[in-house]
Amino acid sequence: MTKTKAVTIGDVAKNAGVSKSTVSQFLNKRYEYMSQSTREKIEKVIEEMNFQPNLFASNLKKQKTKLVGIIVANIRHVLSTEVIRVIEQRLQQEGIQVIICNADDDPVKEIAYIQMLAGRSVDGLIIFPTGTNHAEYSRLINHETPVVFMDRKIEGILVDTVLLDNEAASFLAVSTLVERGRTRIAMLTQPVYHHISPRIERIEGYKKALAFHNSNSDYDYPELLRSNSLSGLKEDLEQLFLSDEKPNGIIAGNDLVLKEVLSFLKEKGISIPNEVAVISIDDVSYADIYQPSLTTIAQPINEMGLKAAGIILSQIQGNHSNVPVVYRFSPELKLRDSC
Known part of the structure; x- marks a missing residue:
């Protein structure tokens, strides 16, 4: 751009x-x-x-504040809370404190936080972007603000970005279910509007994996792939399990979707993994203690957090490359009893 x-x-x-x-x-x-x-x-x-x-530009004339702002799209996600902890610990080792702001998936709140943190003279920003504030993101780049994007890639915005290889994650989930004899695999995600890149990429990986494992071109994507609000996913699950050909495998697109899936299956008395196998993209703290224990596709949170912290430190110190890089990390299968 x-x-x-x-x-x-x-x-x-x-x-x-x-x-x-x-x-x-x-x-x-x-x-x-x-x-x-x-x-x-x-x-x-x-x-x-x-x-x-240009509040950031004026702040360059002042002494460094030893503050970094972290704006997270939605702090409810396991990745958000865990990776922020890693970033905070690393920055504190360098004498830098963090200010954490939760945009709650609201682009208006995100803009307000960007402007507020600029007013607080923070030395840089780590943003889990909501996805729609292109003008504000471009303004940060034009003003040469130290900034790193986390978890989400924004098309047309050239900035250092740290995220999971999301297509590989869902490809791995599908392949794991196929290897265990599951032939009708559903995937549920939150809405893909606002072009939220992890959701789009995970869906794309799901489709590619099904195409790779199934020679039958009539595999019913619209029937088995559902994207909806968290409150609307129960209705999608109802429809899937009222079908003559119920799914025998489910991929939860993230940790919040997983909760909805588990709640529905428990309410309906559907046995895991006897009737339906379940895999979540994103590990959860209760995966080991849930009965049965839950198979997950984990993100390397520690490595991702350290990478983001390292990039922002390098930018603040003025010795970072001017060529933005997208750093994608490989997913890890944590095989447990739910499939």
């Missing part, structure tokens, strides 16, 4: 017919010696030019 030239204070000053120091005073709300007409003129130009004050 080609970087667009950011509008500067100098551009605003030129178009408003005032000095850069006057614009700076306006931005810092120092109006004591500024006429009302000058204030209105600057305000109008800022609006017309869609000028965004």
Whole structure:
């Protein structure tokens, strides 16, 4: 993606017919010696030019704050909480504290947190992006803000990104079920709107695996693949198990989906793994103690967290490559009793 030239204070000053120091005073709300007409003129130009004050750039002139902001799309995910713990521990070893913000899958909250952390003069950002704030992400890049994306890749945004090889994860899940004689494998995920990359990639890996293992081209993708809100997944499961050809294998697209699947199967008295085998992409803390114990596809959380921390430290210190890299980590099968 080609970087667009950011509008500067100098551009605003030129178009408003005032000095850069006057614009700076306006931005810092120092109006004591500024006429009302000058204030209105600057305000109008800022609006017309869609000028965004570069808080991070101004902070570069100040001493480092030893703060890094972490904005997580949804802190309910096991990956989010566990990888943040690893990142925090690594950054604290370097004397850096973290501020953790949960966007709760809300792009508006994400923007507010980005701007708030900029105002707090953090040295950099690690973002689990919600996926839709392209203009805000591009602004960070244009302003050369130290930033790392975690878990999700945003199309068209060139930034260092750390995430799982999601296609490999679902391919591994399907292959594991096929090896155990499961012939009708369903996959359930949360919605794929907002182009949330892990969900899209996991679905793609599922389709590729079924195509690889099944010569029958009539394999019923629409029937067996369901993407819905967490509250809507129960209805999808009802439909699948009312079918004449019930699934004998289920892949839960993430840890939150797994809870919905287990709740439904328990409510309906459906036996795991006798009637249906279950695999979750994302390991969970209760996998070993659940009965039967749960087969999962785990993410290498420690390695991923250390990589993200290492990248942001390198960027802050100014010795990181200017060429963004997407770091994909291999999934790990944790075979237990649910399949």
